[in-house]
Amino acid sequence: MAFDYAPAPESRAVVDLASSYGLFIGGEFVDGSGSSFKSISPATEEVLAEVAEATEADADKAVAAARRAYARTWSTMPGSERAKYLYRIARIIQERSRELAVLESLDNGKPIREARDVDVPLVAAYFFYYAGWADKLEYAAPSWQPDGSRGSAPAPLGVAAQVIPWNFPLLMLAWKVAPALACGNTVVLKPAETTALTALFFGEICQQADLPPGVVNIITGAGETGRALVAHPDVDKVAFTGSTEVGKEIARAVAGTKKSLTLELGGKAANIVFDDAPIDQAVEGVVNGIFFNQGHVCCAGSRLLVQESVFDDVMTRLKRRMKTLRVGDPLDKNTDVGAINSPQQLAKIQELTAVGEAEGAQRWSAPCDLPDRGYWFAPTVFTEVSQAHRIAREEIFGPVLSVLTFRTPAEAVEKANNTPFGLSAGVWTDKGSLILWMANQLRAGVVWANTFNQFDPTSPFGGYKESGYGREGGRHGLEAYLAH
Amino acid sequence: MAAPVLSAPDDEELVSTPSALRRFLRGLPGVDQVGCEARAATLASRSIKTTAKAQALDLAVSMIDLTTLEGQDTTGKVRALCAKAQRPDPTDPSCPSVAAVCVYPDLVSAARTALGNSGVAVASVATAFPSGRAALEVKLRDTADAIAAGATEIDMVIDRGAFLSGDFTKVHEEIAAVRAACATSDGQAAAHLKVILETGELMTYDNVRRASWLAMLAGADFIKTSTGKVQPAATLPVTLVMLEAVRDFADATGRQVGVKAAGGISTAKDAIRYLVMVNETVGDDWLTPHLFRFGASRLLNDLLMQRSKLATGRYAGHDYFTLD
Numbered sequence: 001m002a003f004d005y006a007p008a009p010e011s012r013a014v015v016d017l018a019s020s021y022g023l024f025i026g027g028e029f030v031d032g033s034g035s036s037f038k039s040i041s042p043a044t045e046e047v048l049a050e051v052a053e054a055t056e057a058d059a060d061k062a063v064a065a066a067r068r069a070y071a072r073t074w075s076t077m078p079g080s081e082r083a084k085y086l087y088r089i090a091r092i093i094q095e096r097s098r099e100l101a102v103l104e105s106l107d108n109g110k111p112i113r114e115a116r117d118v119d120v121p122l123v124a125a126y127f128f129y130y131a132g133w134a135d136k137l138e139y140a141a142p143s144w145q146p147d148g149s150r151g152s153a154p155a156p157l158g159v160a161a162q163v164i165p166w167n168f169p170l171l172m173l174a175w176k177v178a179p180a181l182a183c184g185n186t187v188v189l190k191p192a193e194t195t196a197l198t199a200l201f202f203g204e205i206c207q208q209a210d211l212p213p214g215v216v217n218i219i220t221g222a223g224e225t226g227r228a229l230v231a232h233p234d235v236d237k238v239a240f241t242g243s244t245e246v247g248k249e250i251a252r253a254v255a256g257t258k259k260s261l262t263l264e265l266g267g268k269a270a271n272i273v274f275d276d277a278p279i280d281q282a283v284e285g286v287v288n289g290i291f292f293n294q295g296h297v298c299c300a301g302s303r304l305l306v307q308e309s310v311f312d313d314v315m316t317r318l319k320r321r322m323k324t325l326r327v328g329d330p331l332d333k334n335t336d337v338g339a340i341n342s343p344q345q346l347a348k349i350q351e352l353t354a355v356g357e358a359e360g361a362q363r364w365s366a367p368c369d370l371p372d373r374g375y376w377f378a379p380t381v382f383t384e385v386s387q388a389h390r391i392a393r394e395e396i397f398g399p400v401l402s403v404l405t406f407r408t409p410a411e412a413v414e415k416a417n418n419t420p421f422g423l424s425a426g427v428w429t430d431k432g433s434l435i436l437w438m439a440n441q442l443r444a445g446v447v448w449a450n451t452f453n454q455f456d457p458t459s460p461f462g463g464y465k466e467s468g469y470g471r472e473g474g475r476h477g478l479e480a481y482l483a484h
Numbered sequence: 485m486a487a488p489v490l491s492a493p494d495d496e497e498l499v500s501t502p503s504a505l506r507r508f509l510r511g512l513p514g515v516d517q518v519g520c521e522a523r524a525a526t527l528a529s530r531s532i533k534t535t536a537k538a539q540a541l542d543l544a545v546s547m548i549d550l551t552t553l554e555g556q557d558t559t560g561k562v563r564a565l566c567a568k569a570q571r572p573d574p575t576d577p578s579c580p581s582v583a584a585v586c587v588y589p590d591l592v593s594a595a596r597t598a599l600g601n602s603g604v605a606v607a608s609v610a611t612a613f614p615s616g617r618a619a620l621e622v623k624l625r626d627t628a629d630a631i632a633a634g635a636t637e638i639d640m641v642i643d644r645g646a647f648l649s650g651d652f653t654k655v656h657e658e659i660a661a662v663r664a665a666c667a668t669s670d671g672q673a674a675a676h677l678k679v680i681l682e683t684g685e686l687m688t689y690d691n692v693r694r695a696s697w698l699a700m701l702a703g704a705d706f707i708k709t710s711t712g713k714v715q716p717a718a719t720l721p722v723t724l725v726m727l728e729a730v731r732d733f734a735d736a737t738g739r740q741v742g743v744k745a746a747g748g749i750s751t752a753k754d755a756i757r758y759l760v761m762v763n764e765t766v767g768d769d770w771l772t773p774h775l776f777r778f779g780a781s782r783l784l785n786d787l788l789m790q791r792s793k794l795a796t797g798r799y800a801g802h803d804y805f806t807l808d
Binding site for chain 2: 004006007113276277278280282284285324333334
C-alpha cells in the first residue's frame with residue numbers, strides 16, 4: 001500500500017526580509033555607490049531582495065573601515081575579550097538558527113533539513129570553537145625557539161579580504177570569519193552574488209553582538225567586486241573558496257605583493273568501495289557523498305571507484321536507493337535534494353552531462369517529477385566511464401556521479417590520484433589495515449574512512465595540488481591568520 | 485560481499501554442514517555501526533503530517549500484536565485485551581482492529597474464545613519464552629500446546645547462547661524443528677512462525693544480520709527483534725539491519741519475510757518512524773500487517789489518542805482511553 005508523505009513545508013514567516021539591502025561597512029548598513037542586483041530563490045525564481053553591487057570605491061571604504069578597526073580596537077584587544085564577542089555571535093546564531101536555516105534554504109535552494117541539521121549547527125560550532133582559541137594563540141603557534149629562547153608572540157596579519165562561494169554561504173562565512181577574528185584580524189567579506197542574504201543577516205548579528213564597528217565588513221557583488229577587493233593595496237591577507245579557475249586568477253593578482261594567501265578550490269574526489277565494505281552503509285555514503293547539497297560540494301565524492309567483483313551489487317543497491325531520493329521544494333522538511341543554485345550552474349551541469357553521453361558513458365537518472373519553475377536536475381549516475389572522459393576529470397558541481405571500476409588496491413590508488421585535484425577521498429572497507437594504507441597513498445587533504453562529507457571545527461580541511469593550499473578548521477586553521 | 489543468489493537446492497547445501505553455514509553467515513556484508521545509526525537517525529527526522537499521518541496511524545493500529553506477557557495475567561485481563569483488539573476505539577467504527585493478540589500458551593484458549601471469528605489472530609509465545617533455556621523436546625511441546633489451544637501465530641525465541649558461541653547449526657535445527665511443529669500433518673502451515681532474535685543480547689549489528697539470515701534460512705515467516713524482557717528491545721537501527729536482511733533475502737530467493745519490532749515502542753511518533761523506515765528500506769510491499777508488526781501494549785492508546793486529536797483537533801484526556 002502506497003505511503004505518500006503529505007507536504008510538510010517549513011514556515012517562511014520566521015524570516016523578515018527587507019526589499020533591498022545595502023553594504024555592511026563600519027558597523028552600519030550603507031548604500032552602495034553603484035547599481036544593484038536581484039537575489040532570487042532558485043526553487044521558484046521569485047525575487048527575494050535587491051542587493052547592492054559594490055564598486056571599487058565601496059571596497060576601498062570597507063577596507064578603510066577594517067583598517068581603522070584593526071588599528072584602534074581589535075588588534076590590541078586582549079584575546080579573552082575577543083573571545084567574548086565570538087561566543088556572543090555563536091550564541092545569537094543558535095538563537096536565530098531557525099530563521100537562518102529558512103533563509104539559507106530560500107536563497108540557496110538547499111533542503112531545509114540540511115540547512116537546519118548541518119549548515120547552521122556547524123556555523124555556530126565553528127564560532128564556538130575559534131572563540132576558545134582567541135586567548136590561547138601562544139599554544140596554537142608557540143613562539144619558543146629550539147634554543148629555549150622566546151621569539152615573537154603570534155600576531156594577527158591585519159585586514160583580511162575573504163571571498164566565499166554560494167554552496168554553503170553561511171558555513172563558508174564561518175570558516176573564514178571565525179578564525180580571522182579569533183586571531184585579531186579584521187575582515188572584509190564578499191559573499192557570492194547569488195547567495196548574499198544570510199551574510200547580510202550575519203551583519204545584523206554582528207550589530208546585535210555589539211561587535212566594534214569595522215571588525216566585520218560585508219560587501220556584495222559579483223566578480224568585479226571580488227577583483228577590486230582582492231587587489232586592494234591595503235589588504236594583508238586574501239582567503240578564497242571557489243573555483244580553481246578563479247583561484248588561479250587570484251593567485252596571479254596577489255603574486256609579488258605582501259599579501260598572504262589561502263585557497264580552497266575545486267575537487268573531483270574518489271569514493272572507493274572495496275568488496276568487503278559494509279555494503280549498505282557504503283551505498284548510503286556514496287549517496288551522501290554526491291547528492292548532499294545537490295552535489296554543490298567542493299569535496300563531493302563525484303567519482304565512485306568500485307571493486308569489480310561487487311560492481312553489479314553496488315549499482316543495484318545504488319539505483320534502488322536513488323529512487324527513494326525526494327527531489328523538490330527545498331522548504332519541505334522531507335526533501336532530500338533541492339534546487340540547482342543558478343541557471344548558469346544548471347547550464348554547466350547540462351553541458352557536461354551531454355558531453356558524458358556523447359563520449360559513450362551510460363546515463364541513468366532517478367525517476368522523479370521536477371517542478372516547472374526554478375532550476376532542477378535529477379540525481380544522475382554514469383557508468384562505463386573511463387579516466388579519459390570529461391565527466392571523470394572535470395568538476396561538475398552538481399548531482400552527477402561517475403562510476404569507474406578497479407581490481408586491486410594499487411589500481412584504485414592510481415585512478416583516485418590521477419586528477420589535477422586533491423581535496424578529499426573516501427575509502428570503504430571492513431579491513432583496518434587497508435584503510436591506513438590507502439590513507440597514506442591518497443593525495444587528498446581529507447580522507448574519510450567508512451563515511452563521507454563529515455565536517456567538524458576541530459578538523460583541518462584543505463587541498464593538495466589544484467584543490468588549493470592552506471588549511472581551514474582546527475588549530476591548523478589559525479596559522480593562515482597569524483604572522484610569526 | 486554480495487549476498488549470494490540462493491535457490492532451493494543451494495539452500496540445502498548452505499546449511500548442510502556446520503562449516504558451510506558458518507562460512508555463509510560470516511561472509512555476509514558487515515554493518516558499519518556509525519553509518520547504520522546515522523541512516524536510522526536521518527529517516528527518523530521525516531515529517532509525517534495531515535493525510536499521511538492519518539494513514540500511518542491507522543496502518544500502525546492494524547499492525548499491532550496487542551501483547552500481555554506477565555506472570556500476573558488472568559483470563560479476565562486477556563478477555564479485556566481481546567475486546568479492545570477487535571474494537572480499539574469503541575466510539576469510532578472506522579478504527580481498524582489490531583492484527584493479533586499475543587499471550588502465553590496457557591491463555592491461548594481464553595483468547596481464542598474471546599476473539600472467535602473476528603479476524604484478529606491469536607499469537608502465542610513459545611519455546612521456553614523469554615530465555616529459551618530448555619530442552620528441544622520441551623520447546624516443541626510448548627509449541628504444540630499453543631497450537632492445539634488455537635494459536636495461529638507462534639513467537640519463538642532463538643537459543644542466544646548457542647548463537648553467540650558460534651553453534652549456528654544448533655540454532656538452525658531448533659528453528660527448523662519448531663517450523664515443522666507449526667505445520668499440520670499434511671504439511672500445511674497451521675501457524676505462522678515468528679522468530680525472536682533478542683537483539684539486545686546479540687550485541688553487534690553484524691550478529692543481528694547473521695541471525696536474521698539464519699532464521700530466514702530455517703523457514704521463519706517473520707523475524708522479530710525482541711522479547712520485550714531484555715533492554716534494549718527494538719531500536720530503529722536494529723530494525724533497519726533486519727529490514728535490509730529481509731530485502732536482500734527476498735531479492736535472493738523471492739520469498740518475502742516479515743519483520744516485527746517489539747518492545748519499547750510506546751508512542752505514535754515512534755511507530756510512524758518505523759513505518760517511514762519500512763517504506764524507504766524495503767518499500768511499500770511491506771506496509772501491511774502480513775509483513776510488518778509492532779509488538780506492543782501501551783502503543784495502542786497513544787495511537788488512538790493521536791487519531792482522535794487528528795479528527796477533533798483536541799487531545800482527549802487519558803481517562804478517555806481504556807486501560808488494558
